[in-house]
Amino acid sequence: MENNTSLSCDNKYRQITGIIxxxxxxxxxxxxxxxxxxxRFRLIAIADSRSIIRQKLxxxxxxxxxxxxxxxxxxxxxxxxxLADCAIITLPDREHYEATIQLAxxxxxxxxxxxxxxxxxxxKEIVQVCEDNKVLLAVCHVLRYLPVVKKIKQLIDENLIGKLISIQHMEAIGFWHFAHSYVRGNWHNENESCFSLLAKCCHDIDLIQYWMEPRQCTQISSFGKLMHxxxxxxxxxxxxxxxxCSIESTCPYSAKKIYLDTTKQLGxxxxxxxxxxEQDNCDVIKTKVQHALNTGPYGKCVYGECNNDVVDQQVTILNFDDGATATMQMIAFTEHSSxxxxxFFGTHGELTWNGEDTIEYFDFLTQKRTVYDETDKSSVGIMGGHGxxxxxxxxxFIRALSFDQPELIGTGAHDSLKSHILTFAAEKARKENRVCQISEFL
Structure with a gap:
């Protein structure tokens, strides 16, 4: 596979330098x-407002x-x-625009x-400025790079299931994860960050767009609210x-349970x-976490103490130019996180992806099932985020710069812009309780 090959050809790389x-x-x-x-890559400089983080890196x-x-x-x-070839911008959402424009x-x-x-x-301006300055722009729609996601696209394009009629997609955020990130955390308030569909699920809208191509979404509607x-x-x-809290033991969203009692959430x-x-032992870590929970946002009650206003569930419906449809559900209240x-429903078969590395295909004609295993172990132990x-x-991104091959980027600037436009349109549809025409936003 291409990904495995990339791990064994360091002698061909021009080292890329970067700042974060x-x-x-x-x-x-x-x-x-x-x-x-x-x-392949050398980190030259960092910029961050927190001295602890600067010292650590x-x-x-x-x-x-x-x-x-x-x-x-x-x-x-x-x-x-x-100072370097590239800038990796991972600032808070509201700072992305200004930093990208100036660094490009x-x-x-x-x-x-x-x-x-x-x-x-x-x-839109970010895309234009990057083009004007002849710099490469890659937006971190990282899920497009998963082997299993690419395999789904391949099977659809090969007409394995016949004509694609509809996609049903769900992002299960996870009960504790939503409380951590979207009630207590950085994305809890739209005015301080952005709405939750943009923060969490522009990934998912992008996947639907990718799988549906070359079809174009023409209409979108969306429903949801902050319910709990x-x-x-x-x-x-x-x-x-x-x-x-005297009733902490009865609350599944307890900060004590999430950050102190469960080893699963050590990260x-x-x-x-x-x-x-790094050298802190368990007792020191526990003391520091307890202090943070007593003084900072992550120890607050999730019910009315966090100034949160982003929705905790939302359903989006997309209509495409050939009549195909898709639904995307974002839901906080799930066992599994992210x-x-x-x-995928086609005229001759159905594909099912459970979020892991396998795809199940059911053939309507033979009524037999086939499993495609897209496990790729080339990244095991290397930057394990998002599978x-x-x-x-x-x-x-590094290979695209090193080999001067922009086509290696899985989501070009205009692809990323398109999926963002769909996400903004969905939120407008939700807030105005109407069906939005995508042409309104182009």
Missing amino acids: IGCGNRGQIYAQYAQHFPE QKIYSLDDKYIFNDWRQLVNTNVER AKGYHILLEKPMATKIEHC FTRENKPNGASQRCLN LVAVVAPDIE RRTSR GADFFAMDS
Whole structure:
């Protein structure tokens, strides 16, 4: 496979240098590529407002003091030369636009975390500015790079199931994950970040668009609201914070359960308590997490104490130019976290994807089932986020720059813009309770 080949040809690479703008969880994941493949990618500089994060990454990547910035704007000053080939932008959503525009104008190729921006006109301008400055723009719609996702597209295009009639897709966010990210966390409030469909599911709208191509979505509608995480649903006797709540033991969204009691969520504690260091033992980590839960947002009651307003469930319906349809459901209240499942209905068969590495095909004529296993172990232990998709996306970006082959990017600038337009249109349809024509947004 192409991905396996890419792991064994380091001698052919031109080393790409990069800077990371915004060094939270996503930025740190992409930075790991430099640890695994130093011949391909070298991290030159970082910019982040948090001194703890700057110190941590400076130590890991042996960065010179002069390349450590507390504000990315320092990098675009007229007296600062371009430091590297590319900029990886993983800032808070509302800062994507300004940073991308200015860094592209400076000549940096751009790897931009989704969403591109929080306004549709800003997304369009980002694409135009990158084209004007002749820099590569890759938006992190990382799921397109998964081998199983590509296989689904191949089977559809080969007419295995006949003519594709409809897609049913669901993003199961997970009960604890929604509480962590969209009630207590960075994406809890639309004015401070963006609406939840854009923050969480522009990935999913992009997948539907990809699988449906060359069809074009012409109409969209959407329904949903914030139903559960409100002050009206706060249980009697509940406190403002979980650690001193008399009914904490009865609440599945308890911060104590999510961050202190379950070993499954150990990866979250660094987000809750960013002062945790690699050498800290379990007791020190627990103390730091407890302090964060007593003083910070992640210890607050999910019912009316977090200033959250983004919807916790939403259904979007897409109509395509040949009459094909698709539905996309985003739901907080699920056992599994960030598990995507899809069904593809054709005139001669059906495909089912359960979110893992296999696809099941049911043939209407023979009434037999076939399983396609698309397990790809080339990314095992390397940037494991999104089932290995983070690695495949970063690897494609670096190869595109190293070999001067923009076609290696799985989602070109205009593809990404198109899926963002659909997402903005869906939210407008939801808020205005109407069917939106996509032509309104072009």
